[in-house]
Amino acid sequence: MAPQRFREQFGHIQRSMPDVPLAMGPDDSAEFLYEKGVVLVRDGEDAALVEDAVRTYFTETPDLDPEPVRRVSPRANRTGVTRIQVGDPGQGGAEGDPMVGHALRAVRERAGRARRRLVSRNHVIHIAPVNACPGDEPVPAPRADGTNPAPAPGVAHDPDTAVGVLVIDTGLLHDYQSWPQLAHVDGDMAVQETDADGMLKQYVGHGTFIAGVVSAVAPNTNVTVLGTLSDVGAMLESDFGAALFDSVDRHGWPDIISLSAGTTNGGLDGLLGMDAFMAELRQQRTLLVAAAGNNGSSTPFWPAAYASQSAFADSVLSVGALRGDGAYGACFTNHGPWVRVFAPGERLTSSLTGFTTPVPYVYQHSTYDTCRYGFGYACTCQEPSHSGVLSDDGAAAKPDQVMFEGLAHWSGTSFATPVVAGMVADLMVSGGQRDPRAAAQQLLSQVSEFAEVRGADVPALKPSTWSPVPVQAPAASV
Template identity: 40%
Template sequence: MTAFDPRIDAKFQSQWDAVRIAALDAGIDLAFSAELSGNRTTPLYVYERDHVLVRGADAGEVTLRNRSWERVDDDELPGIHRYRIGGDELVPDAVERVNREFRAGAVTPNHLVSICPVQLCPADEPAPLPVTASQVPYPPKRDGTGGQGVQVDVLDTGLSPGYEVHGWMAGIEEWHTCVSFGPTGAIKEYAGHGTFVTGVLRCAAPGTSVRSLSIFQYAGATTEYQLGRALLAALNRKPDIISLSAGGSTANGLPHIALEPFFTELTRPEIRTLLVAAAGNDGSDHRFYPAAYSADAGEAVVSVGALRYDGEGRACFSNHGDWVDVYAMGERHVNAFPVGLYSYVDPQRDDLTCRFYPKSRLYSACSCVTMPPQGAVVAFRGMARWSGTSFATPLVAGVIADYMSSKPEQDPRQAAQAVLGTARTIHDADGEVIKALDYT
């Protein structure tokens, strides 16, 4: 267990070791940057220790000035190179120095990208259904074959064994299997995330052709370099929609440079693939990438925030701002999950108040106040209740796919704009005007 400054957020501490150890097992050593304000230390971003990313156009000059740096990629991501830095200099210091001496933005950390935001935390952890509850999804599965003829790639943690027992999950093209259980046989944290996300998508569009890919293999995380390669590979397969329930923060607040090759291709006039991406669970208006590319990529990207359980406002955890295109149900979804025992990782709030709005300014009985205590072990029977922008995202992707199958003359981006045009405008409790997409 890593020793921590007691002023660092307890939820971040509960997640850090799992992510760090999983990445280390794959040869990726992680660190995080934080700032101290008063009596609180706030993690800003997580990155690969001793490695940086350099734009190809700048690589020659940058490495000429830093002869101890060693290039360790093999042209796997066009225009972006990964380097191991030499000496005792820390990555944030090296990035700041080189960008000051050479050109702002030429070098960045290789940031961690996660199915959770910088705090490495989902909105909540999955909860089992009561024994007396029926094993049916919510929002419910639509009747018919909506989405037929539409191809969706889900980039997530992959599918957990046994997903086939759920009728709405039949016929999914499984490219990678999720390693769902740890050495003790218990369900690993985040192991069911890709299964749950895919289940939500299939409920909204039962006829959709789905490819499920396991990208976030480090306890629900990967590096931006690896994600850039995965997104580019997905785009080359020419799916109609890419559903991505992940993202992260960067050192300079700008988009990840390793995703630039993907977005360069995505915004080419002849490309019609649509990226539907989660806005993140920080409860913040700070831009969360890649969803925040929606502000610059036109109709190529739809960024999705989460509505609270009653649909009358945004969920407390949902990121928000003018870069979020639409909000959909994101709290207390019910869908497919592995069978087995699960031990809760996150600390429960002692005063049972909202983590983001302690005075319950938005609404009461939010996800923050309904979590089991840390360390509690519970049994899952193949279904779970879970909250997050992660699950609002495939719901929107599924609604768009369903619409596409009813309007075959429309491409994914045209369909997305048509669907967003049906969203109602609501005034949130804190005064923000948002677009809410109802699921019917």
């Protein structure tokens, strides 16, 4: 059965991308979202082969129409991929697209076995999902308590020696610089912070929160936050590769890219839409620190899972999340040998919004009576309890509303990722190391702590200024 929150978030994303018909798939497991009526291929010979294979298969198969099969993207673009229409995207519902399935089958049967994937769905890349969203929604935190991780003491920001960190996310809130830790952060501003009712929009503070985590762990950083994923934190794979190229074209290749987004894709060989960017990344000195995702699954989540491929072992670092006490994995974290390291990612405290003016927020998802992954501690699945707009549980109660006045608690591998990015940057500064990839390998080689994640002992990175949050038994149901 597909996770409830995935279905709730599907409708939210679809309403925010009205010109892109979407389906969830590959079946009722609902592992990912993708564009209906379209497959993604590399341009050139691969595109010609796939187009011919699909048209022939559709011509010879009863009840299939070859007429729509055609390329619908420019034949030359920076990412080296193009879209091929294989059906009417307006047909059918959200429970998978049969025409896309037929097209994938046609290539398997008619193109034979290839050394690399020839065709794929055009997946939706979105903020390190727990079924298309972070580990939970933010909770207001007292400003007087400060952030967790706290700012590293005695470390000043020096723009001439600072490590460059590029955060590809949702952009910055208008008053972010009113929090001292973010005084030297720059980048894109959020396109729209509040809705027509003045309520803070979902995910709008995601990039600001991440910038606060990086700046706390590594104050001597030049952090640039881009609004690449400002549209509900989601973007088609075919556009994402181009957006990554645009990011480095605008700002240059940084020391570190912190990326808290991705998708599963049912495969073990990466994302076609990122092929060209990943090939370019290998030729640079930049380290990509990527979130492992929050599906509570061992299924590879891309681009984080590139870290398990030998070609990217030194250029990609995948990060899972530890629960509040740091002893075990958070209930939601993805896991498996493709996740290189784990870091605190549950109930971190960072800057969100509203330092100058308090901003209201209405919860979108309801919490659960028990952990949806079967864990027995008071995880973010259930505490603090609230009712959300998108959840249809038959309850008559109004969705809960809170007020943000600066800081928030938030959970997800989205936030464990900037912890690790900050630790790499801090080591570069303290050790005089100018190579971020060498610094990452040095950091991993010095790991002295381990945590238990799904029965396995995994390397755990914990910044010295992070304070464990006591883990309790869940509150009794009323």
